[in-house]
Amino acid sequence: METLQAILFILVFLIMALSMFFRKIPALLALPVMAFLIPLIGGVSLNDTMQLVIGQGALRLHRAYTVMLFGSMLSVLMQKTKVAENLIKKGAELSGDNPWIIAVIMLFLISLLFTTLGGLGAIIMVATIVLPIMTSVGIGPLTVVGVFLFGLSIGGILNAGNWAVYVDVMKLPVEEIRSFALLMFALAFMTALVYITVQLYKDGHDLNLKKIISYSLGFIILALALFYLLNRSGFAEKPAVQNILSILNTGFKSGIGLLLGGLFLYNVIRMFQKKSPDTGVHWSAFLSPVLPLFLILLYSMDFIAAFICGLIYALVATWKKGSLNVFIKSILEGGAVVMPALVMMLGIGMLLNAIIGPGGEWNAMHPEGWPVLNVLRPLMMAITPETPLGFVVIFTLAAPLALYRGPLNVWGMGYGIAAVFLASGMPAGAVMGLLLAVGQVQGISDPTNTHNVWLANEMQQDVQKVLWNTLPYTWSVAVVGLIAASLIFY
Structure with a gap:
């Protein structure tokens, strides 16, 4: 069951991310859709999805947009x-x-x-x-x-x-x-x-x-x-x-x-x-x-x-x-002037709640953890690399998963997934190298970063165009960083 859920997570993520990437669906719509579907697939009830993900998620970045x-x-x-x-x-x-x-x-x-x-x-x-x-x-x-x-x-x-x-x-x-x-x-x-x-x-x-x-x-x-x-x-x-x-x-x-x-x-x-x-x-x-x-x-x-x-x-x-x-x-x-960027941040907040959970009182009442993360942990443990070459190849190919609040996004599931890698035997230095290397893809190119949204809006540019423009460079930095981490820490 968990394997099927994980596959569906990845399919939803890839379909919506590629739709945004190729400008078939605007991020204003795609992010809330992802935020709605992902927790439902993970076993969150419809009521909790509406209340905790959509409702509370819209307020998650309230300080940023204020x-x-x-x-x-x-x-x-x-x-x-x-x-x-x-x-x-x-x-x-x-x-x-x-x-x-x-x-x-x-x-x-x-x-x-x-x-x-x-x-x-x-x-x-x-x-x-x-x-x-x-x-x-x-x-x-x-x-x-x-x-x-x-x-x-x-x-x-x-x-x-x-x-x-x-x-x-x-x-x-x-x-x-x-x-x-x-x-x-x-x-x-x-x-x-x-x-x-x-x-x-x-x-x-x-x-x-x-x-x-x-x-x-x-x-x-x-x-x-x-x-x-x-x-x-x-x-x-x-x-x-x-x-x-x-x-x-x-x-x-x-x-x-x-x-x-x-x-x-x-x-x-x-x-x-x-x-x-x-x-x-x-x-x-x-x-x-x-x-x-x-x-x-x-x-x-x-x-x-x-x-x-x-x-x-x-x-x-x-x-x-x-x-x-x-x-x-x-x-x-x-x-x-900032209304388009503000609306985008509402969707980003929803997606954050969908992936890492609402936090606060909910976490205190549910020590078993957020269902979405629980489904993804076994999958991440299964793909943990054991060799330097595997480390470089796997995370070079997976680097775009740092985008759109994906599994390698440190402001999404990144730190949680890093903890899983650490627990499964990956050297601590290699985990740090992974986060710092792939973090450049996320920090510079990710259209769901609040700073990307604001800067693109301020300079009257499409935030997806910024992604296309910077991704070849940030992916290159990630690859070289991963190679360096594999040589130093493995």
Whole structure:
């Protein structure tokens, strides 16, 4: 019975995933259909499917799409007050006219930020600054989305917060995780450089390959050195160094706080001064899209609260006759702009509940676990590879199962399946290598990622087109990563 259920799971997944992949069915419909059929096949009752999967699932990502709404409001306000337009002009003036250099610098900065940042709110804040700069030098919208996704995923590889599962569950030493993560970083960064070069050529830019190769080597060496230092433990953990860093951190936060408060008061005073309506954008308004990022990084402020502070600051810094009407319109239009992405997230939440269960009180009342996962565990144990070659071949072919919340998606069944592999005798290091390698397919290409949905929506691109565009590169990274993991850990 369980074998038949597992086969039906795979058939439903493949049919719906391929239908989305080839654009036969929009994801807006396919995701809820998958979410409805999968638990029914797994033995969940119709009532529980409707209540726990469809009903509660629609609310699962409520924080993500609420943050997205406020981020969109700030983005629309930046456009209506012409702050974004002027920021693009300034960015184009400062960055020069070499789109390859600009794309790689943005890739590097995004990667650096997301070694510590995480979540859709942070992505929206960084994207509000970075996307217009890349667009201003003629980089195509699809390429812009791809560069941002590569940077986001590369930073995530070295985000120590993402290593907790490997330390806590797999009992791997941090040094072993770090060394493999640095290897994966190098592979992903080099692939991203190839992606940028190919995409810019497709966008119609003239490229000097000799300079690109020399610049690439320099960027890779610099990035590896910097990220290694950032993730190196020891010196910074000494008590004396910690005390010095704490004092410097407190002083820096206080200084920035006084500066931000002073700028806000300065703009409040400007509001009450008589001035011509055609005064243009004041220089202090350029802080508006960056302000939420400062508040999150320095003061650990809640994402929604940070966006509200950004909205209020932008209103004050751009104040002139009619500003309040523009502010209200931006709030209303901000919701309309992200509505397609928001509806997509409803389906993603349903699919998450369908695959990994509703959690919370349900888990406490049912210690036997979610039926869907229970059906899949024996199948996963049966295909656990015992040799390095089997490891590479099986997971190279299975890499696309990281898409659409499939079995290898760490935000779907991935960590649960990893636990099954671990229990069936696969080396812990190989399980980590599997998740980090195949994770690049999921992190960059998966159309059901909330950040993919938001970025595609922001740049007016089809999220399935982003999948087609990036999958050859991410699959390649996964294959090389799997080969490296098989050589190191088996």
